[in-house]
Amino acid sequence: MHKFDLDTPALVIDWDIMQRNICAMQQVADDAGVKLRPHTKTHKTPLISHLQMRAGAKGITVAKLGEAEVMNAGGVDDILIAFPLQGAPKMERLLYLAERANVRVSLDSRQVAQDISDAAHARGAKIGMYVEVDVGLGRVGTMHHEGARDLVREIVELPGVEFLGIMTHAGHTYKAKSLEEIRQIGKEEGEWMVETAELIRADGIEVREVSVGSTPTARFSANVKGVTEIRPGTYVFYDTTQVLKYACSWDDCAQTILATVVAKHPDRLIFDAGSKTLSSDAAPNGLFGTVKNFPNLEIWRLNEEHATVRIAGEGPLPNIGDKVEIIPNHACAVMNLHDSFVAVSQDQVIGEFEIQARGKIR
Amino acid sequence: MHKFDLDTPALVIDWDIMQRNICAMQQVADDAGVKLRPHTKTHKTPLISHLQMRAGAKGITVAKLGEAEVMNAGGVDDILIAFPLQGAPKMERLLYLAERANVRVSLDSRQVAQDISDAAHARGAKIGMYVEVDVGLGRVGTMHHEGARDLVREIVELPGVEFLGIMTHAGHTYKAKSLEEIRQIGKEEGEWMVETAELIRADGIEVREVSVGSTPTARFSANVKGVTEIRPGTYVFYDTTQVLKYACSWDDCAQTILATVVAKHPDRLIFDAGSKTLSSDAAPNGLFGTVKNFPNLEIWRLNEEHATVRIAGEGPLPNIGDKVEIIPNHACAVMNLHDSFVAVSQDQVIGEFEIQARGKIR
Structure with missing residues (x-):
């Protein structure tokens, strides 16, 4: 037909273009020697996550616990929930999901860390955790450098969580007016995060992951030495905004x-x-x-x-x-x-x- | 709980406030002596359509054939599809729906009327039809007065459709800056439509319905003599925009x-x-x-x-x-x-x- x-x-998806986009972003990650953990909010479809992982992605990123559940039910078992989870119903679901999958979460406050730790510790579990850092978007995230270091100092003591690293989303790149400006934001995104990681390491705390990357900035931030992971999402399909922001x-x-x-x-x-x-x-x-x-x-x-x-x-x-x-x-x-x-x-x-x-x- | x-x-709906809103708009229609045919795009829920009809509404308005099918499956059988339907798959569905429900459609072109007439006539059916008139929104609709008259002249000849009347949606009211301006738009909406109906009647053509009404303008246009029907939708719940546009x-x-x-x-x-x-x-x-x-x-x-x-x-x-x-x-x-x-x-x-x-x- x-x-x-x-x-x-x-709603129509050109499968050949999508496959080409998946391979091209994997090549960006491979060339830079970083992991690709695509944000699946763009496609919301386990099948496409599997295509991304077959191409080389090491896991996925989602925004909601409900998305994580769907992706896990579809056979995906390495999932970052990049959102501060709150409330008893979500704690129950998170711990049950963590029995079936390698789940990590992100947060920017002692309270969210404490709540997750309390729930996990009571169950004898430990949830992997990224601290979210603000490099300019002004949404979720501690201020980079000292802000992140101070929060990490607090949460490494909590028994029910395991500090894995730091992450950011440079969403302010969508306000940029030129490719040069996007390149600059991507470079800063990586550099500020690597500096933050160094400051945390100066406390003797291991920082395994330095995770960055929107679709427009991924190819620039991936190449900053010390970055370990990129998390672009929209690249799988792209759209009018991405064209006008020089991403494709x-x-x-x-x-x-x-x-x-x-x-x-x-x-x-x-x-x-x-x-x-x-x-x-x-x-x-x-x-x-x-x-x-x-x-x-x-x-x-x-x-x-x-x-x-x-x-x-x-x-x-x-x-x-x-x-x-x-x-x-x-x-x-x-x-x-x-x-x-x-x-x-x-x-x-x-x-x-x-x-x-x-x-x-x- | x-x-x-x-x-x-x-997503939470306060059932008491909703019931009060349903009764209040019904009172507007009853006081003016017009039919209320609420647009169900707001709630998308057959149960709430039934509450509106129990309060006195004579039927419903929907925007899509798919909405009409859901509402009919939920027991509603008097439905205006206020959108110009196009394409063979939709003709099939429309004719099947018309076997189960009193369905009418709206349109603003000879071609859409012709396509529906052809499909219906081949099946020995007749579909009720409103001509949509533009009173200022600049979306779908012939220009009022001569524009509508000329289209009606063409489509009354078609064998598979039955011309029922004219309708408009004064959506440009959402640009209004004062209650006085909304009152004026509502009054014009009604008056221009009644004048258009008179012009069509001058050709000896019956115009049974003169159908108007957005949520902000309904209470003003309902009271124009000659208007027969109002079709507000958002009043069932209201929202921030409606408050800022003086509707509630x-x-x-x-x-x-x-x-x-x-x-x-x-x-x-x-x-x-x-x-x-x-x-x-x-x-x-x-x-x-x-x-x-x-x-x-x-x-x-x-x-x-x-x-x-x-x-x-x-x-x-x-x-x-x-x-x-x-x-x-x-x-x-x-x-x-x-x-x-x-x-x-x-x-x-x-x-x-x-x-x-x-x-x-x-």
């Missing part, structure tokens, strides 16, 4: 939304794909996705079910009933909206797969 | 997200509810939701799993592990992100319900 015969809107070219974008033109007026077209399909996440260009093969069409407004598309130049226009392909702004958000995706190779449908960790917010 | 004992993030007060907001504080730094808190839980949809105040009981906390940035909250004034602060309640910006988008919601009365859990039409984008 040709992909254009699918009913719309449909349009030809590297593996994820598209197939949509149909449902209305046509002198100044605008309407596609049957809105924010429920493409997400409301904005790209640096202010538009809501990129229409392939129609550079004269701009998606300038989304409602839940409608894309309102303005005609921004000369050129052919699709008609009512015609299908168009859209490269979304934010691949991860799109996967979270859909129950399944269609895989294609050479434009032919080769499979339909459930997005098993979609909606796993707890 | 008290709602604060739920694991987080959790904070006490009318029935939907909240229960979240936990997972990190605390001198200038910020982090909640475990991000764009996967609250949606990325912005409110007029530029924030990403309203924190109940903490007027000094502002959700100024969302990532997929994190809300970054700045401390914008004096006052008590929650601690790591504490739970907070957030009134989302956009109730409909939030329902689409969650697999289920928890219903509470007097803060006690009284049920957990699947959001059955979530993700039904086709």
Whole structure:
């Protein structure tokens, strides 16, 4: 079946482009001599984690315990939950998961460490732990250098946790305005983390992992001596934002939304794909996705079910009933909206797969 | 079980507030002598449609065929699909649905009418149809007055469709800056539609329905003489945007997200509810939701799993592990992100319900 015969809107993954992206990022890690632990929030699908590990990844990163459970049920057993877990129900689930898998968590406070330690110690268990460090995003994370060192000093004493290392996410790179700026952020991300690790080691504490890496910065931070692990996620599919942030070219974008033109007026077209399909996440260009093969069409407004598309130049226009392909702004958000995706190779449908960790917010 | 004992993030609906909202909007319709056909995109749940109909609603509105199928499977049999349907797979589904339910559709082009008519006529069926009219949103819809009249002239001749009336959605009201402006948009919405209906009737064509109404404008457009039906949706829960657009007060907001504080730094808190839980949809105040009981906390940035909250004034602060309640910006988008919601009365859990039409984008 040709992909254009699918009913719309449909989430389509080009399997060949995805496989190429997986191999290329593995090569970045291998060339730098670091481990690749991809963030699976982008695909939310155990099958794709297995493809990443077959290519050489040493484990995976997830954001939620619920994602970890799905990935483990799908056969993945080395999982970093990169989020500060809180609350008794999550402690129970974490300890049960840790019986079946090599699970590590991240955190930035004594209290979260204490709660996990208390729960684990009562069960005779020990949970591996990264301290999350803020290198500029201003979200979760202790301030690097002394901030991280001070927290590590406190938590190494706790009986139910094992301090493994430090991690950061340089998400502020998405504000960068040039490739040079991204290179600089990636380099600093690595260097500041290595310096922080050295400060912790000066206390006689072992720091096994120095873990960094967003998709745009991974290739720069991976090459800083002392970094041990990178955790990019979006590279598996890429998206409009990644192209505009110099992380890839349009030809590297593996994820598209197939949509149909449902209305046509002198100044605008309407596609049957809105924010429920493409997400409301904005790209640096202010538009809501990129229409392939129609550079004269701009998606300038989304409602839940409608894309309102303005005609921004000369050129052919699709008609009512015609299908168009859209490269979304934010691949991860799109996967979270859909129950399944269609895989294609050479434009032919080769499979339909459930997005098993979609909606796993707890 | 008290709602604060739920694991987080959790989507919570206050059942008493919701019931009050349902009754209040029904009263608006009854007082004006018009039918209420609520848009169910907000709740996506057949149970709540039944509550709306028990209160007096005459049918429902949906945006997608997939939503119509779920609602019909849940026992609802009077359904307007307010979207121009396109493509052979949808024609098959529409005709099968029309055998089980009173289904009507909307459209703004001869081509969509022709395609539906062809499919229905071949099956010996007739599909009821509204012509969608643009009164200012600039999305789907013919221009009112002559634009609508000319299209109606064309489609009344088609054998497989039955022209029932005209409809509009004055979504541009969300750009309004005052209650007076919203009142004006609502009044114009009704008046322009009634004038359009008169122009169509001048051709000797019956116009049974003149259907209008967003949540902010419904109470104004309902009272224009000649309007027959209103289709508000968000009123069932309301949200931060509706409060800021004068449609309700904070006490009318029935939907909240229960979240936990997972990190605390001198200038910020982090909640475990991000764009996967609250949606990325912005409110007029530029924030990403309203924190109940903490007027000094502002959700100024969302990532997929994190809300970054700045401390914008004096006052008590929650601690790591504490739970907070957030009134989302956009109730409909939030329902689409969650697999289920928890219903509470007097803060006690009284049920957990699947959001059955979530993700039904086709």
